[in-house]
Amino acid sequence: MNLLQTIGNTPLVELTHISKNVKARIFSKLEFMNPSGSIKDRIAKYMVEKAEADGKLKPGDTIIENSSGNTALGLAIVCRQKGYKLKIVIRDTTSKEKLQMLEVLGVDVIKVDAKIPPEEKYSYNNLAQSLSENDKSLFYIDQHNNLNNNETYYETLGPEVWQQREGKIDYLVAGIGTGGSLFGSAKYLKEKNPKIKIIGIDPIGSIFYDYFKSGKIVESKRYFIEGIGDEFLIKTAQLEYIDDMIQVTDKKAFGWAKKLAFEEGIIAGGSSGANIYGALKLAKEIDEEANIVTLFPDSGFRYLSSIYNDKWMRKENLI
Ligand SMILES: Cc1ncc(COP(=O)(O)O)c(C=O)c1O
CATH class of the missing domain: 3.40.50.1100 (Rossmann fold)
Known part of the structure; x- marks a missing residue:
């Protein structure tokens, strides 16, 4: 196992x-x-494996996602196991413990000011997507709009x-x-x-x-x-x-x-x-x-x- x-x-x-x-x-x-400590390990594994099956990801690629911390940690263990790099956009108000764990796992963390209005380009909500649009080497998981997230739990x-x-x-x-x-x-x-x-x-x-x-x-x-x-x-x-x-x-x-x-x-x-x-x-x-x-x-x-x-x-x- x-x-x-x-x-x-x-x-x-x-x-x-x-x-x-x-x-x-x-x-x-x-x-x-769950092994990284949250429900989000489920989607991290399922969504990455879906993207692999759809030919959207190959070993060595970089995954990007915005997360309140738990999806980030789930993705971190999946990426360590599968050989992907990981960039995470996270609010600066996220708990210290989650940030420390991401550091231990060697994740590239981009902290954003939680006070930036959600509709702005550089907000927590939009930054990961904007970065992935400008850099084709980044694969955006998009847990907030990707229905493979919901399918994970249906399955x-x-x-x-x-x-x-x-x-x-x-x-x-x-x-x-x-x-x-x-x-x-x-x-x-x-x-x-x-x-x-x-x-x-x-x-x-x-x-x-x-x-x-x-x-x-x-x-x-x-x-x-x-x-x-x-x-x-x-x-x-x-x-x-x-x-x-x-x-x-x-x-x-x-x-x-x-x-x-x-x-x-x-x-x-x-x-x-x-x-x-x-x-x-x-x-x-x-x-x-x-x-x-x-x-x-x-x-x-x-x-x-x-x-x-x-x-x-x-x-x-x-x-
Ligand atoms: C601590 C915690 N509780 C609940 C949830 C909600 O899960 P879902 O995104 O499936 O609605 C999350 C999601 O990030 C979470 O981190």
């Missing part, structure tokens, strides 16, 4: 402690158990959840970064059982919630949860699969990530905190027996200097 063959087939665990006051059972996929995460729950699932609850994981899995699960409901979690400051509720695109605002929410509509965010959405604040997401550590012994990232908050809110609202599945996309080890550091939390007014 090689490293890339260890991607996927993550455990699905029941969260019995944190859910003791609700009637529903809550389960979560421990996606931080892997969705079937895993279905098999691990032996079809006993009523709700899938998760945040939307690119949306690949939620919507790829949603497509598979709804094909198996159209009654399964898909609940999207969105940070306050992102545009998805308002767009889903009113069809309007509101102005985005800065928030701290990494990996979910967006300033634009993107192709991979297939909101048509969503049955309902729940909004979450940074304070709630980070507070619930800490509760997850205290109550279940699971040290997960801020988007996992957002997801467990959403799953429990849903469980309280429905107030009936149901099987709710959520995802823990990455580990809390990536946020020891932020979410799990009271000094930082106080400085940013989050506790």
